[in-house]
Amino acid sequence: MTYPPLGDMLATLRDTTPLVHCITNYVAMNSTANILLATGASPAMLHAPEEVAEFTAMAGALSINIGTISSPWAASMELAARSANDTGTPWVLDPVAVGATAFRQQVCTALLAHQPSVIRANASEVMALAGLASQGRGVDATATTDDATAAIALAQQQRCIVAMTGESDVITDGTHHYRLTGGHPMMPRVTTLGCGLSALVAGFVAANRDEPLAATMAALACFSLAGSRAGQQARGPGSFQVALLDALYTLTPEDLSSLNTLEALHAV
Template identity: 85%
Template sequence: MTHPPLGDMLATLRGTTPLVHCITNYVAMNSTANLLLATGASPAMLHAPEEVAEFTAIAGALSINIGTISTPWAESMQLAARTANATGTPWVLDPVAVGATAFRQQVCTALLAYRPSVIRANASEVMALAGLASQGRGVDATASTDEAQQAAIDLARQQRCIVAMTGETDFVTDGTLHYRLTGGHPLMPRVTTLGCGVSALVAAFVAANQAHPLPATLAALACFSIAGSRAGEQASGPGSFQVALLDALYALTPNDLSSLSQLEALDAV
């Protein structure tokens, strides 16, 4: 099994500057926009129900993050997801802390009906979405990616989508092909909203590479992994790490992505 041409994915993104419609949480808006800009995409943060459907139809991709959800936002998310499904616009679901409350479960159940292109989540969230017992606490992952691999595969097959499960080790599957990605840096969990930003970055890569959603997803995660590793080499703590990460994403080249990605194709399950 050959690895996808990840560098080509980044080159295409930068050549097209895809517009990514982000319905994300209050905490993540600024950092997510900066991550997309640094990598080469164009962010937009809209959540009013009066305009989300119209804007989703003209965006390259949609990214939905339920972090600071409320009833009006849930309505907007469903309108946007329904539009994306109807127009063939790729969209990414980030089910933040889905196992924590019944409301989050209800919202995610409704959103799954509109067939996300990619689900980007941690292990606990994947297990909750797949209907497995999980002791998730807030947005923190209390299950390892190894424990949740089968849940990710089942979820991908059930939803007919890509599941990108991130943590110390990332696991990406479309239900048939499975990949493991390593790298990053221990400071990454010390900076809030980086996971939220990854979800939007996946949307940007899929928008630019719609014919190749699986390698596009891998490329997004690899970008983050390599940039995180480089940022950690020069950062003295979480604050300087966040700045260094933006610089590292901006400086990343397609050749870096192809040559430095710690990507492993796994045997079929």
């Protein structure tokens, strides 16, 4: 099996330093910005309805995370998503805990109408969006990524890429499917890493617009490899977060090119 040139994706991101417009939650703003900066992208955190549409049109990509959603922020998110769709700007949806409340489901339904380029979510969130289940407790996954069916179904429904992340990750465009293993068990002990990963996907897609599936895979591979390396030296969640930023910063295209934890899924 020939895999996409993931190392080239990282090199292009660092050469172009794409601007990523992040409408994310209060908890995640700082850590998300640092993850983007450490890897080589440029973050911006804007959420005022008076400027989000205009700024989205100028950005390389948009990342929307509904973690601490409110009605004013929901309005800004929809304005930004509409602008992205109108201007051909790639955008990523992180539907945090979409299965938990009716409000979150309503917000995500409105956002999906603006055709996200990528949905990055855990298994429970993917299942909820795909209509296969409506379970979920907060941001924690109550399902696993062992079964890729929901991710493939959602990708086909929305005609976008779905990155379903967990103990292993499934990346699919509805036709081509991959599983990625790696990371570290300490990653769920550090808040907002998934939020930062969604923004990182947006950065990779911004830098590699012609290959959004491979770009998404490269973003997840960077995170997985950096997480594995951080876990080897961290003593706990606090030092892990610092080590993760350092690992993202020191990753090389050659590291991704030699990755051996990616496999194609031929039948699910």
